[in-house]
Amino acid sequence: MKIDVPTLMLALLIGFLLLSLQLGVAQRGALRQPELRIWAQGSWAMLGGFAMLALRPWIPLGASVLLGNGLMYVGITLYGQALHRYLLDQALPRWRWGAMLLAMGLLALVRDWPTGQRVGTASLLLVLLLLPSTWLVLTRGWRSEGSMRTVGLTLGVACLALCLRGAHAIVQPEQYAELMQDRPGPGLSFLVGFLSLLGAGFGFVLACFERVAKRMEEMATLDGLTGCVNRSTTDALLLHSLERGRREGSPVAFALLDLDHFKQINDRHGHAAGDAALRAFAAEVRARLRSSDVIGRMGGEEFGLLLPATDAPGAARLVEQIRAAVEALELSCPQGQRFRLTVSAGVVVAASDSGISADRLYMLADKALYRAKEQGRNRVLLGDEPAQPPAARLVALPPGA
Numbered sequence: 344m345k346i347d348v349p350t351l352m353l354a355l356l357i358g359f360l361l362l363s364l365q366l367g368v369a370q371r372g373a374l375r376q377p378e379l380r381i382w383a384q385g386s387w388a389m390l391g392g393f394a395m396l397a398l399r400p401w402i403p404l405g406a407s408v409l410l411g412n413g414l415m416y417v418g419i420t421l422y423g424q425a426l427h428r429y430l431l432d433q434a435l436p437r438w439r440w441g442a443m444l445l446a447m448g449l450l451a452l453v454r455d456w457p458t459g460q461r462v463g464t465a466s467l468l469l470v471l472l473l474l475p476s477t478w479l480v481l482t483r484g485w486r487s488e489g490s491m492r493t494v495g496l497t498l499g500v501a502c503l504a505l506c507l508r509g510a511h512a513i514v515q516p517e518q519y520a521e522l523m524q525d526r527p528g529p530g531l532s533f534l535v536g537f538l539s540l541l542g543a544g545f546g547f548v549l550a551c552f553e554r555v556a557k558r559m560e561e562m563a564t565l566d567g568l569t570g571c572v573n574r575s576t577t578d579a580l581l582l583h584s585l586e587r588g589r590r591e592g593s594p595v596a597f598a599l600l601d602l603d604h605f606k607q608i609n610d611r612h613g614h615a616a617g618d619a620a621l622r623a624f625a626a627e628v629r630a631r632l633r634s635s636d637v638i639g640r641m642g643g644e645e646f647g648l649l650l651p652a653t654d655a656p657g658a659a660r661l662v663e664q665i666r667a668a669v670e671a672l673e674l675s676c677p678q679g680q681r682f683r684l685t686v687s688a689g690v691v692v693a694a695s696d697s698g699i700s701a702d703r704l705y706m707l708a709d710k711a712l713y714r715a716k717e718q719g720r721n722r723v724l725l726g727d728e729p730a731q732p733p734a735a736r737l738v739a740l741p742p743g744a
């Protein structure tokens with residue numbers, strides 16, 4: 344196999360230039376991610392590094408070696424910074440910048456070595472700088488967006504190829520006497536090592552896209568404050584559950600839960616304490632649900648609980664447990680004052696053969712909730728689901744039932 348190194352160098356220059364330009368353009372649009380900006384800076388540094396290597400016939404050898412490899416070390420470290428922020432939401436630890444400076448210092452010490460040993464050392468230093476990021480992506484990134492796996496794998500391939508290049512250059516320095524000469528080993532390791540780094544960049548862009556798409560989906564379906572599904576999603580899930588209950592012959596329970604005197608909590612302790620109370624309430628409910636149950640925020644301090652395949656006694660027991668747990672909850676506001684919450688609830692159950700609509704089920708739950716408020720709050724009322732006509736029979740449950 345014949346690999347023409349000058350052509351390869353030109354291809355890499357164009358590749359990193361295109362990646363940097365595309366990332367720059369994406370930054371001006373909707374994809375304004377700081378991690379992508381940092382990756383773009385890293386790609387500009389890599390591009391500068393290749394340019395310095397490619398200019399070797401026209402600039403002093405020492406400058407080409409130091410600037411070429413040094414800029415690549417900066418590029419790799421910036422890639423590390425982007426990955427660190429993306430996966431850990433933290434800045435790159437200082438020692439990684441220190442390692443980059445140390446690598447540059449070592450490079451300066453070996454700049455007069457014969458080409459083979461110098462290429463070997465420079466490649467191995469590149470691998471050492473790349474390894475911590477590769478490890479991070481292969482461990483933490485593996486459970487992240489699917490595209491991060493391709494980033495981890497391509498970085499792993501880059502490390503392997505550059506490691507082989509470094510070892511090969513030290514063992515057979517004569518093959519590396521001239522940077523631009525056509526030799527299969529040096530050419531192949533250069534090709535695979537740096538193309539993999541370029542590929543990791545495209546994988547990283549895709550991972551950022553995936554994350555943005557996931558966030559947009561969450562924003563469309565979830566309530567940002569409590570993490571519960573929003574009202575329209577709850578409505579859609581209720582319709583779906585009723586349909587499924589009909590097909591499978593199982594009942595569907597639906598409850599409306601409304602925090603009592605919530606306005607007073609806001610007025611006395613502030614809006615932030617009110618928000619914290621809503622979050623705490625949602626967490627308290629979520630902790631008691633099965634994976635098939637759904638808690639939705641219907642608006643303000645009102646929540647809907649959707650319990651598929653649950654009959655009336657089961658639903659009433661669960662909602663009563665929630666009521667008691669909320670009553671026992673003690674919250675503190677930023678000023679240190681402590682306060683408590685109570686919740687009222689209306690529960691209705693649709694039998695599989697009732698043919699009841701989601702709207703009517705909601706209305707019956709709302710009626711039961713209204714009665715619970717009327718009867719003094721902090722209680723759960725069960726509204727029977729009549730097939731027809733609409734009046735709900737309300738059964739008061741003593742606390743603890």
Ligand SMILES: Nc1nc2c(ncn2[C@@H]2O[C@H](COP(=O)(O)OP(=O)(O)OP(=O)(O)O)[C@@H](O)[C@H]2O)c(=O)[nH]1
Binds near residue numbers: 568643
């Ligand atoms: N902190 C906070 N308050 C909210 C939010 N959404 C709605 N509220 C407040 O919730 C309060 C609801 O008040 P009301 O509808 O009078 O109900 P309540 O005070 O709970 O009275 P009852 O339901 O009759 O027990 C209002 O003060 C709203 O401003 C929110 O996201 N955060």
